[in-house]
Amino acid sequence: MLCGLVALVVVPMFLGGQWVQILTSTACFALAAAGVGFMYSRLGMVSLAQVGLMGVGGWVMLRMNHGFNLPFELNLAVAATVTMVFGWVMALPALRMRGLYLALITLMAASGLEIVFSTFRFPNGGEGFWGVMPSLIAPFRRPWLATGNEAYLRYTVVMLLVGFLLIEAHRRTAPGRAWAMIRRSEAAAMASGVNVVYYKAWAFGLSGLLAGMAGGLLAGTLGLLDPATFRASESIMLFALAVVGGARHWLGAVLAAVLYRVLPGLFNNWGLDADLALVIFGAALLHALMTAPDGLAGQLLGLARRKEGSAT
Template structure:
C-alpha cells in the first residue's frame, strides 16, 4: 500500500510543479539513483566510498562526448556510458578494494581528484576547465525531450529510473547474493566461512553502484546541456554520503528518503545564502555546515538512519498497543477466568 501511494505521488507531483521546481525534482531523482547504489555498497557490502561523484562525472562526460564528438544517438551514448562506467569501476576496484575502512574512503576520494584533474587537462577533448557545451537533449530516434515540456519529460525519465533502481536493488538484496552481501558487511571472515566469494562480491557491487552513478550522470549531462569539472566537486561525493547516512545505510527506501530530505534542506539554505546582502560564499559555507552537522547528528543520535529508526519505533509502538489490548481484554473479561474456588476437583 505504501509503495503504491509513493508511486502515485511520484506520478502526480510533476503536474503541480513549476519549471524551476521540476528542475529540482529531476536532480533529486538522479541523485537518488546514485545514493541507492552507494547504500548498497556501504550498507550491504560494507565498503566505504567517497568517490561516487567521480563515477557520476565519468558517466556524464562519456555520454556527452559520445554524442558531441562521435555523433551517437543520446540514448545509445547513455547505454554505452553506463556500461563503460561499470567496466572502469571494475578495473579500478581490483586494487582499491584490497583496502578497508578509511583507507578505502581516502583512495576513492583520491580517485575522484584524479578524474577531475584528467578532465580539466584534456582541453581538446573535454573543453578543460571551460567545460563541454552543445550537449543535446536526450532523444530516442525521432522522439526528443525538447520544447516546452522538456523539464516535465525529464522528470518522468528520472523517476522511472528511480523506480527501476528501487525494484532492481530490492530484488538484489532479497536474493542469495544479497544475503551474501549482508554477511560480508557483518564480517568478511564469517562471509568467507559461509562460502561467500568475498573479493568477487565486493567488486560486483562496486561496479553496480558505479553503473548507477554513471547512468544518472549521463541523464544529468543531457538535461543540463553543459558540464565542467566544477560541476562535479568533491562536495558532491560528500553530499551523496550524507544522503545515504541520513536515510539509513543498507535501507533501499532510506536512500530515497535521505536524498529528498537533504536535497530540500540544501536547496532551502542555498536560497537563504543567495539572498540580498549575503556573502558570495554563503551557499557553499551553508552546504558544508549542513553536511557536517547532519552527519554528526545522525551518527550520534540515529546511527541506523531515519527509515530504520522509524521502523523500529513503529514496531515498538505496535508491540505496546498489542500488549495494552491484551491487558484490557483480560481486565474486561473476568467471566472467562476460573477462580480458585470454582476449579473442578482433580
C-alpha cells in the first residue's frame, strides 16, 4: 500500500505529457472495466454497452461543464447518476433474458449510442441543447485541487479506488449475497425470496454508475471527446479484455485497461502499428479461455501465493 502511494505521488513527475494522458485514460477505462467485469463474475451477465455508457457520462459531463457554473465534483455526480438511470432503462427489456440474447440487446444499445454520438457530436461550448459549434473548444474546468495533468492523473486514480471500494461494499452486503444466489440458480434464488429482476437492475445501475464516472473523468482528460472512442466494437473489446484480465478481481480491471490503452501507446512509441495489439488481445483471450478461467489476475495472484507459501 505504501509503495503504491509513493508511486502515485512520484511516478507522474517523470512522465511526459503524452504518457500522463494515456495513464489517465487507462484509469478511466479500468473503472469501466470493473463495472462490466463485476456483472459477468457475480451474475454471469454479458453487457456489451459499457463504452457506450461511458460516452453518455462524458456527454453529460461536458454539457454540465459548458452550460452551468457548477463544481467539477457535482458535474461528475450528475453524469454518473444520469448514466446509472440510462443503464436501468437500457436493462428493462433485457432483465428477463440471459446469455446471447442479453449480449445482443446491449450490443444493439451500444450501436444506437454510436450513431447518436457520430451524428450529434459531443458538447464543446456551443449554444442549444446539444452545445456543439464547429471549430470551438471551450475551456474545461477541472477540480480545483487537480488542475494540472499530473494532479488530474492522481485524482483519477483516487476515483478508481473509490469505484473499487464501491464494488467491494456491494459484494460484502445484501446485494452481493443476492447476486451470488442468482448466479448459482435463478429458480433457487426466487424460491428463497430474492427479487431477481430487482437485483439484476441494481447490477445494471451500478455498472452504469461506474461507466458514467469513467466517461466524466475521461472528458476531463482533454476537455473534449471524440465519437470514435465510443464505437460499439470498443465495448466488445473492453468486455473481452475484462475476461482476459480477470473479471473476479480488481487487478483484472487494471490489467484490462493497461492492455487496452498502454499497449497500443507502446507500439506507437516503438514505430509499430497500434493495431498489432489486436493480435495480442486475441491470443490473450484464447489463453484466458483455455488455461486461465480467472484471467491473468488469477494466475498472477496464484503465483504470488505459491511463492509466499514456498518462502515460509
